[in-house]
Amino acid sequence: MTTGAPERATRKFSTIGVIGLGTMGAGIAEVFARNGFTVIGVELSDEAVERGREHLAHSTGRAVARGKMSEADQAKILGHISFATDLSALAEADFVIEAVIESLDIKKDLFRRLDDIVKPDAILATNTSSLPVTEIATANTRPGRVVGVHFFNPAPVQNLVEIVRTVVTEPAVLADVEGLVGTLGKNPVVCGDRAGFIANTLLFGYLNHAVSMFESKYATREDIDAAMRFGCGYPMGPLALLDLIGLDTAYEILETMYRQGRDRLHAPAPMLKQMVTAGLLGRKTGRGFYTYERADSPVVVADDKTPSADDLPKLRRTISSVGVVGTGTMAAGIVEVFAKSGFDVVYVGRSADKVEGVRATIEKSLDKAIQRGKLEESAKDEVLGRLTGTTSLDDLSGVDIVVEAIAEDLRIKSTLFSNLDEICKPGAILATTTSSLPVIALAGATSRPQDVVGMHFFNPAPIMKLVEVVSTVSTAEDVTETVRALCDKVGKVAVSCGDRSGFIVNALLFPYLNDAVKMLEAHYATADDIDTAMKQGCALPMGPFELLDVVGNDVSLAIQRELYLEFREPGFAPAPLLEHLVTAGYLGRKTQRGFRDYTTR
Missing domain, CATH: 3.40.50.720 (NAD(P)-binding Rossmann-like Domain)
Structure with missing residues (x-):
């Protein structure tokens, strides 16, 4: 979590505007309503508004059914939210966040239109997960009041919020938004404006690498996923996670990241494009890397790639x-x-x-x-x-x-x-x-x-x-x-x-860790914020810098060097900061100093 972030907002916010009431927008509206804010939800049509109401009723209804909320609390929360189909309803809003379709043109047009509607001191935010916030901000005549506020799905449950500053974001606006997010009980992390921000930049490079590994037939989908679950304690394997996210969404995020950063490791694996073109988008279509019993079902069913029970390994040689x-x-x-x-x-x-x-x-x-x-x-x-x-x-x-x-x-x-x-x-x-x-x-x-x-x-x-x-x-x-x-x-x-360097786990894990070090040495975000983003945004058991200090920076450097020598991939070259820490003897917990200093803990 960002150190020194105020616990309360430095300015008073009372009315919040949320544009777009799909799953994400409705979740954001619920988060603000749960915390006592007056919320105005805006959609394109009465039908879209009704779908937004249903999202909110369903989400809060589940909380009631699970005993996490009373019916009276549910009614109170829903009572904080009003609905409109015209942006003019946001005229008195103190803070407006959009969660509309991931289209740069649509978002820019929206921020252009808000210019003549909202108060001069209203803060405007975009919930984009991959588009350039600076481009969205410059569509407004006051780009200094525009910031990225990236909630994670589902917003009422996920505690991480990435706050994205642009080169023109006013410091006071950044501080106000950090404080506002803090009042929601969320953990804000601050980063610069580049495609993917913290969590997606690190996550999708790893996911893309897993697709390439599967595409090359190096290992089966089951073995790749089991390796990361049982070898790293990840809640899901990378291919199963891609099916959950949606392969079309993953492709668009990677494509955006590649266009902006030109990092070859973010160029979507050819197989990903082929699957998207074929309509194999994951759970939502019932088939992706795995096959599901129906569209939108989490239940995996056997297909032509599923190992047969007859294929279970046997002791072909006597072992006593x-x-x-x-x-x-x-x-x-x-x-x-x-x-x-x-x-x-x-x-x-x-x-x-x-x-x-x-x-x-x-x-x-x-x-x-x-x-x-x-x-x-x-x-x-x-x-x-x-x-x-x-x-x-x-x-x-x-x-x-x-x-x-x-x-x-x-x-x-x-x-x-x-x-x-x-x-x-x-x-x-x-x-x-x-x-x-x-x-x-x-x-x-x-x-x-x-x-x-x-x-x-x-x-x-x-x-x-x-x-x-x-x-x-x-x-x-x-x-x-x-x-x-x-x-x-x-x-x-x-x-x-x-038999190739890194096998499955290290070949997927260490380039991700190396990318985190590169992110830190570029001063894009702090080690604490990067660790928080990956633990809370991606549900990983440890952040990259926690893990590096446990593994040992010398061990990590040796493995990364082996990967670079084997694959000759420029993106696998060890980060200079990692090499410098090892040269200085800052090897992690075993020397009491690595990416963090443990002598005072």
Whole structure:
């Protein structure tokens, strides 16, 4: 939230005009009416006014049905709203906001007409999500009183409001609008006038990248969506979210952003245009990336792309014993996951102390689970009884699969795989948990590349549900299928993808984080406002700068560099600010300073 924003408006507003009473306009009218303002809703015709009334009655009626509002409160709220079909009804309004169709010409004409109607000191606002506010403002003879006020849908529920300043917006107007939004119980964030503002700029670049990933057949729609839900904790996968937003809306937002910024990453993916042209717009038409039982239904039904129950992965190779190489946090977590699922686990460390440390870490984890009632006391001894710690790689000779979780160093990992090739029995699967290195390079260090696969767990392994199963051009199909089935057996969600930098999650996540850093270094918005916009506007569990400081800026920079080297995409080049923070040793929470200073917290 913008720091220092006044809790109350610096000027008194009493009458609010809302032009356009579709879903968004009616929601905005409701928000102001709920907070005691007199609201005048304007529509083009009596029929449109009646639809606006129905929107308001339906929205407030749902709140009554859920016990969140009394019928008396509903009547009071609706009593604050009057309706008109002529803009002249807004003559005495203190603040007027439009929520009409996303057409620059229509909005400019509207602001031109308002010039001769509203009071000289009335503030005018546009709820546009992508059009240039400056162009809309200059249609009025007093552009300094025009500002963007972008509510998110549904307005009564969503707490974020982006306040968009232009180069001519008067400071007093900006302060007044920040105060007004604050009185509504909303969180205002302030940004400059560029297509997409904060949330859409960052969100739609990510969504467009997901479409390109699907279009190239790198991963299935189900796996792309599951990867972001289970790997990042996002409420929806990107393709399902596009279906909800509407592919035509997404296309128009991306097209507007691309025309203004010329960032190739915002150029709509060809598949998006094709689907819009074909009328596959998402939920509203009953078909988009997924198929729905009818138009406007959220219920997904099977179609020709839906995996068959007969296609569920099976253990094509026998897996009864597991080897794990490594003694760090990730390795210990993986050992625990397999042991708790009934597998005998041989884990290898470089020293007896490190081997003992893994056992101690698992014991502590099991004790915490017992204390929370998530594990029976008797199960602890069973789990620990399945563990065999050793300092000798030779003890892995009899296991059915080895999962390595050592340092992210290609030379060290390659040497390990060369050793495992000599030690492990024929048919044993050799898996790597690398998050960024080429799996094929490790396969090439062995004489059995068909048995090598990526098995990317997420940290902490006992908690995070996702595993990315990465197949190289050499990986045997029965190996990929066995590893997917094994993931299911240990309670994980497996997604399949090819062997390229970032796999699914990091390839979608880190360019978005990098874009946020670029936004910050351009002084477009503050780190706090960007984080607030993404958490409240897009329902993400963490804002980009919170997440970067948790992940570590050095780790983030390394991944971003790998993505840039792999794809040679100019937009993937690491933001200079990220490089400077790493050079300065500001790595995030682990050094007590990153994008924020944690020494005083």
